[in-house]
Amino acid sequence: MSDLDDLYREVILDHSRTPQGKGDPSVEAHTHHELNPSCGDEITMGATVAADGTIASLHWEGAGCSISMASASVMSDLLAGSSRDDAFARIDEFREMLRSRGAIEPSEELEDAAAFQGVSKYVMRIKCAMLGWVALEACLKESQAD
Amino acid sequence: MSSSRLGRAARADFPYFAAHPDAVYLDSGATSQRAGASLEAESAFIASSYAAVHRGSSVAAGDATWAFEQARERVAAFVGAGEREIVWASGATDALNMLALGMSDDSLGLGGGRFALGEGDEIVVTEAEHHANLIPWQRLARRSGAVLRYAPVDAAGLWSVDGLREVVTPRTRVIAFPHVSNVTGQIAPVSDVVELARSVGALTVLDACQSAPHLPLDLSALGVDFAAFSSHKMLGPTGIGALYGRAELLDALPPARTGGSMITTVSMQEAEFLPAPQRLEAGTQAVTQAVGFAGAADYLTSLGMAEVRAHEERLAEALVDAVSAVPGVRLFGPAPGAERAALVSFAVDGVHAHDVGQFLDDRGVTIRTGHHCAQPLHRALGVTATTRASASVYTDADDVARLGEALGEVRSYFGADA
Numbered sequence: 001m002s003d004l005d006d007l008y009r010e011v012i013l014d015h016s017r018t019p020q021g022k023g024d025p026s027v028e029a030h031t032h033h034e035l036n037p038s039c040g041d042e043i044t045m046g047a048t049v050a051a052d053g054t055i056a057s058l059h060w061e062g063a064g065c066s067i068s069m070a071s072a073s074v075m076s077d078l079l080a081g082s083s084r085d086d087a088f089a090r091i092d093e094f095r096e097m098l099r100s101r102g103a104i105e106p107s108e109e110l111e112d113a114a115a116f117q118g119v120s121k122y123v124m125r126i127k128c129a130m131l132g133w134v135a136l137e138a139c140l141k142e143s144q145a146d
Numbered sequence: 147m148s149s150s151r152l153g154r155a156a157r158a159d160f161p162y163f164a165a166h167p168d169a170v171y172l173d174s175g176a177t178s179q180r181a182g183a184s185l186e187a188e189s190a191f192i193a194s195s196y197a198a199v200h201r202g203s204s205v206a207a208g209d210a211t212w213a214f215e216q217a218r219e220r221v222a223a224f225v226g227a228g229e230r231e232i233v234w235a236s237g238a239t240d241a242l243n244m245l246a247l248g249m250s251d252d253s254l255g256l257g258g259g260r261f262a263l264g265e266g267d268e269i270v271v272t273e274a275e276h277h278a279n280l281i282p283w284q285r286l287a288r289r290s291g292a293v294l295r296y297a298p299v300d301a302a303g304l305w306s307v308d309g310l311r312e313v314v315t316p317r318t319r320v321i322a323f324p325h326v327s328n329v330t331g332q333i334a335p336v337s338d339v340v341e342l343a344r345s346v347g348a349l350t351v352l353d354a355c356q357s358a359p360h361l362p363l364d365l366s367a368l369g370v371d372f373a374a375f376s377s378h379k380m381l382g383p384t385g386i387g388a389l390y391g392r393a394e395l396l397d398a399l400p401p402a403r404t405g406g407s408m409i410t411t412v413s414m415q416e417a418e419f420l421p422a423p424q425r426l427e428a429g430t431q432a433v434t435q436a437v438g439f440a441g442a443a444d445y446l447t448s449l450g451m452a453e454v455r456a457h458e459e460r461l462a463e464a465l466v467d468a469v470s471a472v473p474g475v476r477l478f479g480p481a482p483g484a485e486r487a488a489l490v491s492f493a494v495d496g497v498h499a500h501d502v503g504q505f506l507d508d509r510g511v512t513i514r515t516g517h518h519c520a521q522p523l524h525r526a527l528g529v530t531a532t533t534r535a536s537a538s539v540y541t542d543a544d545d546v547a548r549l550g551e552a553l554g555e556v557r558s559y560f561g562a563d564a
Contacts, residue, residue, distance in 0.1 A: 004508040008501075008559075017561060039500050039516050040530025063530065065498035066560065128500065 006118035007125070008066065011074070015112075016066035021076025023059035029146075032138035034131050041068045041128060045135035049143040053084045058136065065128055067119060072132025074112045084140050091133050098126045151449060152457040153542035159183065159445070160381075160540055170511045170548045174379070175328055175356060175489050175518075175536030180442070181381040187441025188383065188434050199433050200407050200424070214433050217440035218423070221388060224443035225354070225375070226364030233389040233396060233423040234431050238355045239278040241374035241389035242322075244426060245351065246282035247402030249320075253290035257400035261349075263290035268318045270348070272297045272305040273526055274327045277519040279353040279374075283322055292319070299526045303330040303478045303491075307338040318348040325373075326356035329520050329534065330479030331462065331489040333357070340369045349395075355379055359538065360458055360487055362451040365390050377435065381539070382442030386435035389426070396422030403428040446539070454539055458488035461537045461546065465490045468550030469535075474557050478527055488537035491518070494553075496562030499531035505559055506533070509552035 025031045025046025035042045041064025050056040058080050060072055075094075079087045094113055097104045098120050106114035119129045157163040162171070162179040171179060191213050197206035199214045215229070222232040235241035252261040263269070269283045273296050287294040295318075297309035305323075314321065321343045325334050336352065343350045350370040357363060358375040365373050372395070376387035391399065401408060401419055405428040410418045419425040446454065466482050469475055474495040480486040494502050503515035514534045517524045524530060535549055557563040 002508070004505065007504065013561060039498075040521075040524070041498075041500075042530075065500035067500070122504070125500070125504070 003118070003121065007122060009115045009118065011112050011115045012070040013066065015070035015073040019069050019073035021058060021060055021073060021080065023061070025059050025061055028057060028059060028139075030139040030142045032135045032142070034135040034138075036064070036068070036127050036131060039065065039128070041065060041131055043068065043072055043132050043135050045072070045132060045139055047136060047139040047143065049084055049140065049146075055080055055082055055084065055087060055140075058139075060132060060135070062132070064131065067116075067125055067128040068131045071113075071116060071129045072135075074115070075132050075136065078111055078113055079136065084143065087136070087140055091137050094133055095130060098129055150453050150457070152453060152539050154540075154544070156449070156540040161185065163540065168510060170545045172511060172513050172535040172537065172541065172545060172549060174359075174538035174541070175534060176514050177378050177384070178359060178381050178538050179540065180383065181445040183445040183448075184382045184438045184441035187444075188438035191437040192434060196434070199431065210433065213437055214431070217436040220440040221436075221443050224363070224447060225358060225373070225388075225390060226366045226368075227390050228366075228393060230393045230422055231365075231390055231396065233391070233426045234436055235374070235387045235389050236385055236432065237378065237387035238353065238374040238376040239387075241387055242278055242351070242353070243282045244389055244402050245372055245374075245391070245399070246286040248399040248426075250286050250289045251400035251402060253286075258398055260395070260398040261400075263287075263292040263319055265291040266317055267292040268295055268313075268315060269293070269320045269322070270295050270297070270310065270313055270318050271322045272310070272324065273299040274303060274305050274324055274330065274332070274523050275322070275520065276324065276328050276353060276355070277521070279322050279324060279351070280522070283320070299523060301527075302481070303327070303523055303527050304332050304480065307335055307342060310339065310342060314342055314346055314348070316346050318343075318346050320349050320351060322351035322353070324353040324356070326360065326487045326489070327479070327520075327523075328356050328489070329491045329518050329523050329532065331356075331486040331491075332480055333361075333485055333487060336368045336370065354390075356487060356489065359446065359454075361455050371395055377439040377442060380439070380442050381445060382439040383435045386432045386439045388439075391422070393422060396426065399426065401425050401428065405429050449539055457539065458537055458541075461488040461541055461543070462486050462490075464543055464546040465535060465537065465549075468546050469553065471550060472553045472556075474563065475553065478532065488541070489534065490536075491532040491534040493527075493529050493532055494556055494562070497556055497560045499529075499533045501560060502533045502553075502556055505556050506549070506552050509548070509555075511549050511552050513549070 028046030043062035197210040249261040352373040373390040
């Protein structure tokens with residue numbers, strides 16, 4: 001597999017064409033906006049956390065490159081319905097994988113998000129892949145204050 | 147193409163291409179490759195004449211000062227300026243800030259008042275500005291109470307003198323504009339803008355970053371009051387650029403930076419300043435880089451700027467043809483056939499600029515993606531980011547063909563042609 005095909009794996013291209021979790025974020029209890037000033041990619045993430053700490057619902061809208069859109073989409077599939085603590089753990093693991101320059105193998109817990117391993121070789125694209133995850137992290141942190 | 151030393155033949159003059167013989171480098175609008183002649187000028191200076199400049203009385207200091215001032219003379223000659231009319235800056239951004247901050251000081255009563263702005267005065271720019279020729283003016287307006295106005299761009303990203311006329315009034319004090327747009331490649335009708343400015347007594351400030359390396363440039367003949375340009379887009383080193391100003395204006399511009407090497411007498415309460423350019427060059431300058439910058443200017447002169455422009459006119463046409471030929475690609479800037487610089491920005495339908503850039507990079511084609519430090523212009527174009535290919539003296543038709551070929555595969559790779 002070429003580096004380019006490793007970056008743009010089929011699962012990523014599929015998600016970028018048909019993104020999951022897209023919808024009006026303002027209906028959720030917590031929203032957060034993230035912008036990548038270098039390219040103008042942006043995402044507004046909304047999440048509602050139930051009393052028992054599970055992510056009851058999340059929706060996002062945004063515009064950007066295939067990596068940022070697919071990453072937000074994959075994350076939506078992965079983390080909707082999971083507990084806030086699990087979500088924090090997955091976000092941390094995803095971030096560490098991206099920053100490892102290929103050194104860290106993703107665990108099975110990351111499921112389709114493991115496909116973003118190829119991004120770790122492209123320093124300039126890490127922020128794209130993290131955009132939705134950082135936005136959700138901010139929503140979840142805010143929800144802890146409720 | 148021509149029988150000159152341009153295009154493929156020029157690559158022998160650039161060490162980068164010895165290390166990357168197959169490189170398709172189409173990002174010269176961001177940073178151009180360094181001419182070997184510029185490197186050699188720097189290393190010869192370091193080896194033979196390196197010492198303090200404008201300080202002390204030693205022979206060594208004299209040699210270094212001579213080399214430093216020779217560099218200024220050569221860069222000045224390259225842009226049609228007198229040697230007192232070139233002030234070193236770390237780059238064009240620094241030069242434009244130096245100018246706007248000097249005007250700000252004058253507005254606060256720290257100068258002779260020649261550049262003092264106040265409530266109701268106006269600064270005029272275009273919507274096509276690079277942020278470096280926009281934000282310093284925003285800040286000056288905020289500090290002085292002046293109003294910032296602008297000539298809008300059309301759907302292709304082009305501004306016009308008619309658009310400027312709409313916003314220029316007798317209260318306009320400054321008109322700042324790009325000689326060549328770093329996004330659209332549009333070439334400004336400089337003399338028309340100068341005429342408009344003079345009719346209301348406004349100063350003109352020319353962003354010459356994208357013109358100095360590509361067009362024969364004679365700032366005195368153009369009649370602008372100030373201009374800024376950067377060495378690292380002109381085959382020279384980073385860390386050096388220049389502010390051009392007519393000598394009488396530079397002599398009156400309050401120094402935004404103060405300290406060593408720019409004074410005549412200093413007491414515990416106040417200081418008097420040297421004439422330009424020294425009054426605007428506080429502290430130790432980027433001496434080695436200045437020498438390298440002059441080496442790059444000499445190299446461009448040896449190629450002949452008229453020949454460089456002719457070479458790049460052919461490349462501009464080839465770039466427009468190559469990009470326009472790809473289905474689903476929207477080219478911004480002047481219409482095909484119209485005058486432009488050898489720089490094209492475009493959007494690929496259904497594929498984000500970052501993805502386009504990644505794909506082209508994988509095919510060995512180096513281009514720039516993003517907003518190119520011109521967010522307002524991109525907003526006017528209705529896109530957050532574009533892909534830009536820009537040429538220089540070492541670019542040739544094969545580079546453009548490689549771009550066209552790779553660009554033709556982008557939409558199918560990302561499934562945007564379905």
